[in-house]
Amino acid sequence: MTLAPGPLQALLLAGPGYMPERASSVAAGVDHVFGFIFWVSAVSLALIVAVTLVFVFRYRARASRQVPEASPDHSTRLELTWSGIPLLLVMVMFALSTKVYLEMTSTPPGQAATQVKVTARKWSWWFDHADGKGAKSLHVVLGKPVELVLGSVDVVHSLYVPQFRLKQDAVPGRYTRMFFTPVMAGTFPILCTEYCGTNHSQMLADVVVHEDQASYDAWAAEGRSPALSLVDQGRKLFDEKGCSACHSEDGSAGIGPTVKGLWGKSEKLVGGGTATVDENYVRESIVAPARRIVAGYDDLMPPIPLEERDMLAVIAYLQSLKEKP
């Protein structure tokens, strides 16, 4: 949107208030369109309500008013007028909004976007950044265009950042894309906006907009040190991959069995039989969770592909939680 700054723009951006901060390059454009539709609607509504009230007051039945006055029962000219003006207004809305939409769904011309691969699952997000770093939160650099490639391993989710005015569904079996350029440093919430089950409202994450590349690089270098023990690394993965959302580490009940004291136990399975929680069973339950489900739980867990090193770390972590005899 290229509106001259000034009172008009201020009016458009004012809208009804309640707007979140404008943290992406398209947010102001969206708010302009919002403001335009808002004021057109507000004036129209005021007109409808005012006319209703005035007519009710003036023409209400009373002792002195028993018979309607003569007035035409139609007027083609009038009716065409009040068809034409709304038509014109909605076409302006369409044009303004579509122009902004096309900006919202593409990278600014002449600029290369950094790609981040997003994986949605019940009920967590995972972001594989361009430099190979994976994290539970999305990290980007102020002013640098970003392209998110979204996928889902189970059901439809939707990635929403109110401050960016952007939203895109993540659909299993295909990719979808989302583009933005952050224009405000800070941390903003990521919400899931496509209903996905039990913890839909807790499927939250953050997007961190770094002031500059240096700040981003510092974050990217964190945790790279191989100092972590296998168990600690497993604990970290257990959290990062979203396992902890359903499997508690302290023995409390959850969507799936708790992992506290799970190792070595013999579990009853859905459909009969038992399984001993050993390396093979854990491995299978991560790669193909539906195959052998512990009785009393539903088949809800998505398969979670892990590198062999990570698999070993998770197994080591679970072993560390074994019940002391």
Place this chain on the structure above:
Amino acid sequence: MSAVEHGAGAGGGSYLTSERGLRSWLLTVDHKRIGVMYLGVIVGTLILGGVFALALRLHLWNPAGGLVSNDTYNKLFTLHGAVMVFLFVIPGIPSALGNFVLPLQVGAKDVAFPRVNLLSFYLYLAGAVLFLVTLVVGGLDTGWTLYPPYSLEGSRGLGILIALVGVFLAGFSSILTGVNFIATIHKLRPPDMGWFDLPLFLWALYATAIIQILATPVLGITAALGFMERIFHLGIFMPEYGGDPVLFQHFFWFYSHPAVYIMILPAMGIVSEVVSVFSRKPIFGYRFIAMSSLAIAVIGFLVWGHHMFVSGQSRWANVIFSFLTMLVAIPSAIKVFNWLATMYKGVIILKTPMLYVLSFFAIFGVGGLTGLFLGALATDIPLHDTYFVVAHFHFVMVGAVMIAFLAGVHYWWPKMTGRMYDERLGTISAVLVFLGFNLTFIPQFLSGIGGMPRRYATYAAEFTTQNRVSTVGAFVLTAGLVIALYGLLASLGRSGRRAPANPWGAASLEWSAAASPPSHHNFDTPPRGVRPYDFSVLRKVSEEAGWVNAGGEAP
């Protein structure tokens, strides 16, 4: 049906008393009795859906929820949505009021296919019962939109299958009603009743029936496909087996968007009737209103993609659907302006139906105008699936449709029951419903603009105030509805005043040519076509005796 069956009630008083016994109701093919039975069941579903809604609002009093678990919350909003949409709002006006009023307004003895009409009622009832059965087998937590893969996951039990059968049956009930309505309007008018002599409620039902016939079968096939996919893993909607979940959304909205017009068009028809009668003036711009109903029905088919702007639908499809969506605003705008013009220089009588209609103007205004934000791509992207959408469609589906439904029930109540409801209680209920409604849903617009997603069992603390105001509003709204229901039912008791044939001074046939309540045959002599909005031929005798034709003879 044979001539004998129809003759049975001759001279037997009103349709309510012409035959007695439960059997005479359950097996009736009289459109009026079927309409009354629909009304009873539909009010029941409204109460059920309303109880779910209150539980939801109570749960949301605190940001962390707390009343029920997340899973229970999800089941509650799913059943609230499914019951309200499929069992209350869609069939509400056409099946209950439409069935009762349509043959009367068209001057016919019954609908074209009375036995099909009864079948349609039982299909609806079976659908409603199946929804109750899902409650028993553990509920359903898929959302009323039933999006796969979530809705068809391997872990799901019977609930989803039963619900899909319920949807299928309720859908077929709707189709058969539509077939009946179009055939009746086409073929059973008196020979001198032209197309432009039809009351506008009939034009609205006609347009509705077009959508019922052409869109509802797609709901049926969608439910059938979902059912089969869940059992046989077809690979049409489920990505696991090579299917496409976005394809389901196309199927679903191809019906469910036009379904919004199945809800709102009859509501608009009621408004047209009431605003004219209670302004004592012919409706302004009859033809524009009639044609705008048809335009809405046709354009309404072309806009389903606006529910899918962030679903992964392609960019250019989004642009096309946004354009078409903008167009559908025009016929609605025309209607609103024509209604306002009808009041100009009239004599406005502020009885309960008119009060409801006046509040309809403001509420439909908000509902329609906020639709513009969601039809425009740039603003829909942030607002989609937030409370802004929730507030918008409640303004249209609950605000506008339910308020018009209440206007219609009050308006036709004297004709249906032969009793006048209590005007004082009616007025109080109309005011409370209006206030409670706005108190409930205006804060939800603000939550949505602030970025609160829908279907959230827990939410960020910054939205607490809006949610609490909304919860309070829900109880005010409930109070209004309870008073309305009480006012209506109380009139059936001993204190209820008898209704004259034409208490409002309306000119359409159900008032000017039939008794209150009508006889089994509707009309004692075959009626002639009338100008439905020509009030000059009517003269008021008294509040008790109502209006009569100026010639003096009682209708």
Place this chain on the structure above:
Amino acid sequence: MDHHAAPPAGPPPQAAPPALPASVLLGTAGALLALTAVTVASSRLDLGSFNVVLALAIAGLKASLVAMFFMHLKYENRFQAVVFVSALFFVALFIGFVVFDTMQYQPEVRAATEAAAPAR
């Protein structure tokens, strides 16, 4: 508005179409059989994507023969034809929009399928 100047008043019960002559019925059936032979024969030719178009065109022709003569649409009130054609119009619209949209996003489906394939 003068309601009574309004066009076609009331529904005049129209005369039912007379019984169809045997020649029309036999002719229609004959044409349908012949067209079935044509459609089978044409499927033997390799016309690329034009095969589908041709097959659908022949099927459309056969369907209109059935509608016009067997279902005597040709002799009925025109409104019946309007009902039928508008149903076909909405089916076409449904197919058209959905195929248009799904074809646009197919590359994203293929990309995801290929990415998933090595993992299996």
Place this chain on the structure above:
Amino acid sequence: MNGTATTRPGSAGPSPFLAGHFRSMGEQLDTSKLGLWLFLASELLFFGGLFVAYAVYRANHPELFHYAHHFLDWRMGGLNTLVLIGSSLTAAWAVRSAQLGRQGELRLMLLATLLLASLFLVVKYFEYAHKLHHGVFWGAAYHPSEEILASLPAALRAAPVPAHLGTFFSIYFLMTGLHGIHVLVGMGLYLWLIRRAGRGHFGPGYYVPVDAVALYWHLVDMIWIFLFPLFYLI
């Protein structure tokens, strides 16, 4: 009110088949036909949904269709096409017989329609049985036997098998299955007509049911006219 006789041949007074809310037999016939056409329009959209599924998968995964149609025998489909065209002819002829009051001919034509419809289902039964016997199921259940794979053309056996071949058979079974259900319903309706015709209910004054069921039956024929080339002649 119009030329149509409102009485059954040989009886006086209004026809016993005139429902009380109609003014004449003509109006009843007209209204019933309109109602039926509206219902058929609804049916078109019902089948339409499956045609959408077909079109989407055919447009995006043509390889499925080119591979999988070799499992279908066009001669069986062709035979069924002829059977259905024949049944449409007898159904239309039955209407004509009723209109002309030829009772014997009417019964014969109704019976012929019923028999042809049964023949259609018999052929369908053999087709389905063959596929199901060899594991050619819908969707994820598609596990073809070695035997049926060996019967495919050599060039095809050499080519790679497209993924999710089962989706083709899902669409095939859904569309022909829904069509088959309609055939079954039609057979029920023809049985009912045969019984009523036996009692001499139909004649020039009253043939609404014969006409209405025939309209339905032609629609069933019409759908098959599209299914045949779309599945068997790819």
